[in-house]
Amino acid sequence: MFEFFRKYLEDKISIAEADYQLIESVCIFKKLRKHQFLLNEGDVCTHSGFVCKGFLRKYSVNDNGIEHTVYFATENWWISDRQSLMNCTPSSYNIDAIEDAVVLLISKSNIEMLSEKIPAFKDMVNLILQRSLNATQERINYALRSTAEERYSQFLKSFPSLVHRAPRHMVASYLGITPETLSRIRKQISSK
Amino acid sequence: MFEFFRKYLEDKISIAEADYQLIESVCIFKKLRKHQFLLNEGDVCTHSGFVCKGFLRKYSVNDNGIEHTVYFATENWWISDRQSLMNCTPSSYNIDAIEDAVVLLISKSNIEMLSEKIPAFKDMVNLILQRSLNATQERINYALRSTAEERYSQFLKSFPSLVHRAPRHMVASYLGITPETLSRIRKQISSK
DNA sequence: AAAAATTCTTGATAAATATCAAGAGAAGTG
DNA sequence: CACTTCTCTTGATATTTATCAAGAATTTTT
Numbered sequence: 001m002f003e004f005f006r007k008y009l010e011d012k013i014s015i016a017e018a019d020y021q022l023i024e025s026v027c028i029f030k031k032l033r034k035h036q037f038l039l040n041e042g043d044v045c046t047h048s049g050f051v052c053k054g055f056l057r058k059y060s061v062n063d064n065g066i067e068h069t070v071y072f073a074t075e076n077w078w079i080s081d082r083q084s085l086m087n088c089t090p091s092s093y094n095i096d097a098i099e100d101a102v103v104l105l106i107s108k109s110n111i112e113m114l115s116e117k118i119p120a121f122k123d124m125v126n127l128i129l130q131r132s133l134n135a136t137q138e139r140i141n142y143a144l145r146s147t148a149e150e151r152y153s154q155f156l157k158s159f160p161s162l163v164h165r166a167p168r169h170m171v172a173s174y175l176g177i178t179p180e181t182l183s184r185i186r187k188q189i190s191s192k
Numbered sequence: 193m194f195e196f197f198r199k200y201l202e203d204k205i206s207i208a209e210a211d212y213q214l215i216e217s218v219c220i221f222k223k224l225r226k227h228q229f230l231l232n233e234g235d236v237c238t239h240s241g242f243v244c245k246g247f248l249r250k251y252s253v254n255d256n257g258i259e260h261t262v263y264f265a266t267e268n269w270w271i272s273d274r275q276s277l278m279n280c281t282p283s284s285y286n287i288d289a290i291e292d293a294v295v296l297l298i299s300k301s302n303i304e305m306l307s308e309k310i311p312a313f314k315d316m317v318n319l320i321l322q323r324s325l326n327a328t329q330e331r332i333n334y335a336l337r338s339t340a341e342e343r344y345s346q347f348l349k350s351f352p353s354l355v356h357r358a359p360r361h362m363v364a365s366y367l368g369i370t371p372e373t374l375s376r377i378r379k380q381i382s383s384k
Numbered sequence: 385a386a387a388a389a390t391t392c393t394t395g396a397t398a399a400a401t402a403t404c405a406a407g408a409g410a411a412g413t414g
Numbered sequence: 415c416a417c418t419t420c421t422c423t424t425g426a427t428a429t430t431t432a433t434c435a436a437g438a439a440t441t442t443t444t
Contacts, residue, residue, distance in 0.1 A: 060333070068337050070329070083326045129321050134275045136328045137262070141252070143335040144368030145260050148431070168392065176336030181431055183393050340401070360422065373401055375423050 001029050004052040005104050008076055012127075013120040022117065026110040032056070032097040038079070039095040045084035047105040051077050054101020055165050058093050059173070069174040072098075072162055078128065079103070098166060148177045149185050193221050196244040197296050200268055204319075205312040214309065218302040224248075224289040230271070231287040237276035239297040243269050246293020247357050250285050251365070261366040264290075264354050270320065271295070290358060340369045341377050 002024050009015070009023070028047070032038060038056065039045055051073050058071040058079060070093065073079035084091035085108055106114070115122035142154050152175055156163055163171065172182040194216050201207070201215070220239070224230060230248065231237055243265050250263040250271060262285065265271035276283035277300055298306070307314035334343050344367055348355055355363065364374040
């Protein structure tokens with residue numbers, strides 16, 4: 001499974017063979033069956049996850065028991081609760097598998113170790129951070145200023161492959177609308 | 193004016209006197225009168241800004257001429273268009289002064305230079321990045337899953353001092369609601 | 385393959401928020 | 415100080431989206 005991550009790295013940075021071995025030595029692989037959890041609300045997130053295979057989501061549950069999907073992750077995406085990881089505080093999110101998955105885990109301290117020993121790795125981590133921030137800010141813009149239909153269209157455009165893999169009600173909660181509204185929007189769009 | 197930034201830095205990192213001089217040598221100070229622009233839509237953002245004094249906002253204008261405030265910045269906050277800065281692409285945002293302001297500017301290349309020469313500076317930049325990402329993700333959660341009233345209450349809690357400094361319609365657009373709705377929400381809250 | 389559980393759609397109604405319009409207050413300008 | 419411009423509030427109405435309820439379609443389990 002390491003080859004997936006290796007390919008990802010080769011694509012982004014250029015490092016020595018010894019460094020790949022160092023990286024591999026701290027990777028932990030975790031298989032998840034559908035519905036199995038990678039992180040439970042209340043637990044402290046201790047590892048960053050890189051998705052080798054499968055499909056996961058991150059979500060919170062409000063007081064009324066309603067789930068709010070905040071993030072999807074598929075092959076070559078990272079997933080974790082950065083806030084919990086950074087501050088060692090209990091997470092307010094759950095992460096579980098939508099499809100059977102294999103996730104590569106690296107502990108917080110090993111991420112720091114690798115960042116120190118491999119400058120290019122550190123730069124990559126920072127680049128990812130910057131990209132995430134840009135994407136997240138883009139998403140805020142859409143969330144605040146667009147109608148439900150526009151948000152769904154944007155989602156389709158940004159993540160065409162996810163739409164078919166994610167159950168509709170999760171997409172709806174990602175967009176901040178109810179499943180019923182999403183169903184009506186889809187009907188409207190298809191009739192155009 | 194540099195002393196404002198120096199205090200900020202002293203609070204966050206520990207660096208040598210020579211480093212402060214290096215930093216100061218690349219700082220540019222810009223005074224802005226109310227309504228004056230720091231960045232215009234269409235221009236490439238070339239500098240990161242640190243607010244020494246005053247109050248600014250970042251906003252975009254949609255096809256109908258409606259302004260969407262995406263960010264406020266006051267003393268000790270950073271402001272820039274990260275996306276434009278990172279990719280050297282035209283910005284889709286405007287940044288202007290809500291109150292007379294003094295902004296300390298550091299060019300992209302000098303940020304990179306400082307990051308290289310002063311490791312603690314680089315770490316600080318990354319820490320800020322992480323914090324911004326956390327804050328931005330928090331904001332998405334609120335935007336998608338809360339009512340207008342909850343969003344306003346959260347804004348009050350997070351930025352009590354900004355509420356009095358920012359015109360209401362800018363707060364409204366920051367929250368993704370109309371000024372009229374904000375006005376009604378304020379009335380409701382005060383009658384409780 | 386049948387049964388059970390989950391997911392999706394549709395309709396009727398309710399609630400939240402936007403839009404349009406008008407006027408009151410406040411602040412900036414000559 | 416009077417005038418203009420901006421900002422904020424309030425009311426009436428329209429639109430969007432949520433909620434509740436039921437049934438159809440799909441998937442999972444037995």
